[in-house]
Amino acid sequence: MGTPKGLEIPDAREEKINMSNIKKLKCLICGAEYQPDEVRYTCPKCGDEGILEIIYDYSGIRKNFTKTTLKNNTEYSMWRYLPLLPVDDTEKIGPLKVGWTPLYEAKRIREDLGIPNLWIKDDGRNPTASLKDRPSAIAIVKARELGEKIITCASTGNAASSLSGASASVGLKSYIFVPQTAPVAKIAQLLVFGSTVFAVRGTYDEAFDLSIEATREFGWYNRNTAFNPYMVEGKKTVGLEIIEQMNFEVPDFVFVSVGDGCIISGVVKAYKEMLTLGFINHLPKVIAVQAEGCKPIVDAVNGGGTVKFVKPDTIADSISVGIPRNRLMAVRDVKELNGFGVAVSDEEIIKAIKYLGTIQGIFAEPAGSTAFAGMLKCLQEGTISKKDKIAVLVTGNGLKDVESAKKAGGKALIIDPNLEAVKENLK
Amino acid sequence: MGTPKGLEIPDAREEKINMSNIKKLKCLICGAEYQPDEVRYTCPKCGDEGILEIIYDYSGIRKNFTKTTLKNNTEYSMWRYLPLLPVDDTEKIGPLKVGWTPLYEAKRIREDLGIPNLWIKDDGRNPTASLKDRPSAIAIVKARELGEKIITCASTGNAASSLSGASASVGLKSYIFVPQTAPVAKIAQLLVFGSTVFAVRGTYDEAFDLSIEATREFGWYNRNTAFNPYMVEGKKTVGLEIIEQMNFEVPDFVFVSVGDGCIISGVVKAYKEMLTLGFINHLPKVIAVQAEGCKPIVDAVNGGGTVKFVKPDTIADSISVGIPRNRLMAVRDVKELNGFGVAVSDEEIIKAIKYLGTIQGIFAEPAGSTAFAGMLKCLQEGTISKKDKIAVLVTGNGLKDVESAKKAGGKALIIDPNLEAVKENLK
Numbered sequence: 001m002g003t004p005k006g007l008e009i010p011d012a013r014e015e016k017i018n019m020s021n022i023k024k025l026k027c028l029i030c031g032a033e034y035q036p037d038e039v040r041y042t043c044p045k046c047g048d049e050g051i052l053e054i055i056y057d058y059s060g061i062r063k064n065f066t067k068t069t070l071k072n073n074t075e076y077s078m079w080r081y082l083p084l085l086p087v088d089d090t091e092k093i094g095p096l097k098v099g100w101t102p103l104y105e106a107k108r109i110r111e112d113l114g115i116p117n118l119w120i121k122d123d124g125r126n127p128t129a130s131l132k133d134r135p136s137a138i139a140i141v142k143a144r145e146l147g148e149k150i151i152t153c154a155s156t157g158n159a160a161s162s163l164s165g166a167s168a169s170v171g172l173k174s175y176i177f178v179p180q181t182a183p184v185a186k187i188a189q190l191l192v193f194g195s196t197v198f199a200v201r202g203t204y205d206e207a208f209d210l211s212i213e214a215t216r217e218f219g220w221y222n223r224n225t226a227f228n229p230y231m232v233e234g235k236k237t238v239g240l241e242i243i244e245q246m247n248f249e250v251p252d253f254v255f256v257s258v259g260d261g262c263i264i265s266g267v268v269k270a271y272k273e274m275l276t277l278g279f280i281n282h283l284p285k286v287i288a289v290q291a292e293g294c295k296p297i298v299d300a301v302n303g304g305g306t307v308k309f310v311k312p313d314t315i316a317d318s319i320s321v322g323i324p325r326n327r328l329m330a331v332r333d334v335k336e337l338n339g340f341g342v343a344v345s346d347e348e349i350i351k352a353i354k355y356l357g358t359i360q361g362i363f364a365e366p367a368g369s370t371a372f373a374g375m376l377k378c379l380q381e382g383t384i385s386k387k388d389k390i391a392v393l394v395t396g397n398g399l400k401d402v403e404s405a406k407k408a409g410g411k412a413l414i415i416d417p418n419l420e421a422v423k424e425n426l427k
Numbered sequence: 428m429g430t431p432k433g434l435e436i437p438d439a440r441e442e443k444i445n446m447s448n449i450k451k452l453k454c455l456i457c458g459a460e461y462q463p464d465e466v467r468y469t470c471p472k473c474g475d476e477g478i479l480e481i482i483y484d485y486s487g488i489r490k491n492f493t494k495t496t497l498k499n500n501t502e503y504s505m506w507r508y509l510p511l512l513p514v515d516d517t518e519k520i521g522p523l524k525v526g527w528t529p530l531y532e533a534k535r536i537r538e539d540l541g542i543p544n545l546w547i548k549d550d551g552r553n554p555t556a557s558l559k560d561r562p563s564a565i566a567i568v569k570a571r572e573l574g575e576k577i578i579t580c581a582s583t584g585n586a587a588s589s590l591s592g593a594s595a596s597v598g599l600k601s602y603i604f605v606p607q608t609a610p611v612a613k614i615a616q617l618l619v620f621g622s623t624v625f626a627v628r629g630t631y632d633e634a635f636d637l638s639i640e641a642t643r644e645f646g647w648y649n650r651n652t653a654f655n656p657y658m659v660e661g662k663k664t665v666g667l668e669i670i671e672q673m674n675f676e677v678p679d680f681v682f683v684s685v686g687d688g689c690i691i692s693g694v695v696k697a698y699k700e701m702l703t704l705g706f707i708n709h710l711p712k713v714i715a716v717q718a719e720g721c722k723p724i725v726d727a728v729n730g731g732g733t734v735k736f737v738k739p740d741t742i743a744d745s746i747s748v749g750i751p752r753n754r755l756m757a758v759r760d761v762k763e764l765n766g767f768g769v770a771v772s773d774e775e776i777i778k779a780i781k782y783l784g785t786i787q788g789i790f791a792e793p794a795g796s797t798a799f800a801g802m803l804k805c806l807q808e809g810t811i812s813k814k815d816k817i818a819v820l821v822t823g824n825g826l827k828d829v830e831s832a833k834k835a836g837g838k839a840l841i842i843d844p845n846l847e848a849v850k851e852n853l854k
Contacts, residue, residue, distance in 0.1 A: 360596055
């Protein structure tokens with residue numbers, strides 16, 4: 001208490017909580033259960049497919065984590081949900097302020113589209129300008145708890161730049177694998193943050209496999225999505241915030257763009273945990289949105305549930321993932337909540353960037369506007385109605401990919417510095 | 428009350444304050460005084476040089492604006508300082524969440540440089556990624572209070588993109604003048620936000636003059652720095668936040684990068700007003716930092732006080748201002764607080780970008796790292812000591828200018844997707 005807000009030390013850390021409320025880690029495939037100190041990444045029995053889910057002691061948590069404690073909590077960052085996070089040593093939390101991004105009522109879009117119950121979560125307002133700052137903040141806590149000094153990940157770009165920034169802020173060395181085609185802004189971030197950057201001649205999927213190999217070879221700590229079991233926990237905080245910022249009202253539909261499928265599982269986990277804890281009384285439908293040129297999860301949730309790998313072809317680099325690593329969990333989660341999938345064209349993604357910017361002043365990168373484009377499509381097709389309560393997640397800022405923004409934005413008028421030129425162009 | 432936090436309606440607006448606490452507007456040159464409804468821009472007697480200062484009814488304000496009311500204020504944005512802002516109709520405040528950006532204790536820099544009392548304010552965390560979102564938020568309030576539908580400004584880039592985003596969020600049309608050389612990311616923002624963009628073949632200084640001409644010709648509402656008297660009030664909120672986030676402790680030195688000189692006057696006004704209101708008991712020294720290739724204000728404050736215009740030549744586009752429009756006020760303010768000026772080379776600016784990123788995970792654009800570079804120089808030269816309490820303002824995010832970031836960051840290692848290539852590059 002007494003710490004001025006906005007400083008790097010959240011109030012939560014002053015209480016010096018010593019151990020997380022984790023009860024066990026459970027394999028998604030075989031159901032084997034582990035204690036946190038028994039396993040670092042995936043299930044030893046099932047290999048890389050055996051993603052572990054984190055299960056907390058919810059009956060213990062609900063004693064000291066209530067609507068009242070939340071209301072009185074002045075820590076306006078992702079760490080306000082500390083009882084539901086895998087943090088054993090709060091001293092290991094980094095200084096960057098992550099989370100508690102704005103949830104906008106988006107009044108002008110509501111009026112323009114005649115949808116009075118729309119909310120837009122702008123998660124591009126995080127430190128490195130994407131939602132991925134949330135899981136990366138968890139990754140550096142876990143690495144430091146283990147005494148690791150070097151951290152690595154493979155990424156389409158945002159997970160990388162977030163991990164790179166978070167690592168820099170606490171002095172961890174980082175080795176990053178990205179596809180060579182990642183947007184220049186994301187690579188520039190990595191380099192400014194001092195990472196060693198391997199720009200791989202290949203896809204994200206190849207970079208992912210290589211980073212796992214390198215992790216095994218060199219013993220680095222690995223933050224990869226759906227390999228490191230704690231990343232869903234970080235992504236979950238965006239869902240927890242939406243729930244609290246909507247005053248515990250549950251939307252009918254939550255739209256989430258999907259690459260590996262880890263963010264959507266985080267959102268679903270947020271709702272399920274808040275239901276378990278009695279903060280809400282039912283679950284929303286959660287909708288997976290992908291680009292038409294890369295929609296393995298959409299096809300799986302709308303079809304028989306099996307994910308078929310694809311060769312990605314989309315402008316939305318952050319979700320250009322042909323082999324979705326969290327596919328099993330993501331498909332299960334969307335189906336369990338009676339959600340569905342929707343695919344949008346690159347053209348619709350670009351149009352959504354322009355629409356969000358022009359009408360509401362929200363600047364999204366392509367994968368950031370994809371969920372909104374999916375919502376628009378569902379409105380047009382009638383799969384959702386104008387009266388529905390709709391939450392849409394924007395996952396990254398448009399400054400991350402200026403080339404795509406330029407496609408959305410049109411052209412400046414280049415003029416000589418005189419009034420005649422202005423008049424001429426106003427005609 | 429009861430509004431969930433992070434939604435677009437700050438608590439403050441629920442009180443429906445009807446008129447600001449402005450007492451008068453006073454001309455910087457001739458001292459003439461006006462009521463807000465008597466004048467829109469500069470002093471009618473003195474012309475464009477006659478910038479008006481906003482003076483509030485401080486004795487009235489102090490009755491209801493205290494450390495206690497601030498502590499209990501749950502509006503974590505620039506609007507928490509509403510009693511000190513020129514807002515007559517709180518309904519006209521836009522939805523984007525501006526302000527209450529993080530003030531970092533910057534522990535790793537403190538340790539690395541042996542300066543235990545350093546704070547860094549990261550104002551690149553605003554909606555369009557620069558401090559300029561603060562004055563632009565004020566501009567759209569004033570335009571809407573007047574019933575204006577079209578707004579304009581000239582800008583090196585950040586004032587433009589912030590005004591453009593703010594305008595989009597409330598449905599104002601915007602005409603923007605920028606030098607053709609503005610970074611592509613800033614122009615991309617303008618276009619996505621739907622502005623009509625005049626990219627002027629010339630300098631910022633020429634774009635400025637042209638925008639004033641166009642304002643007079645077409646009757647648009649003008650947001651230009653040091654022309655519109657309310658912009659300093661928006662910029663002031665960054666200073667108010669630093670004061671509150673430092674728990675009303677006054678630093679010995681506050682470092683601010685300077686272009687037109689409007690931000691530094693805002694910071695000084697924040698400290699002076701908080702002194703008047705009894706929140707603090709003395710004033711800091713405020714240091715103006717400019718690039719060596721464009722340092723009219725630095726030369727003036729270190730010399731006789733007269734500003735000589737220059738032809739700008741610096742990588743720091745946001746402060747590439749040869750004719751500083753707020754020169755009289757800025758020079759007066761720095762001198763009054765016993766501050767001084769310091770100039771840094773473009774190389775030092777680029778180095779500071781890399782240092783801030785690598786050691787602390789803060790990504791600054793060139794003008795954003797300039798104040799930090801100036802602080803480093805003062806440490807080296809001994810004009811400040813390692814024991815001093817130092818606050819440094821970072822004014823914009825590095826994603827705004829990726830070309831400069833690339834100069835700071837070095838190169839990625841381009842490799843084939845196999846372990847041998849990784850090993851080879853690790854040697």
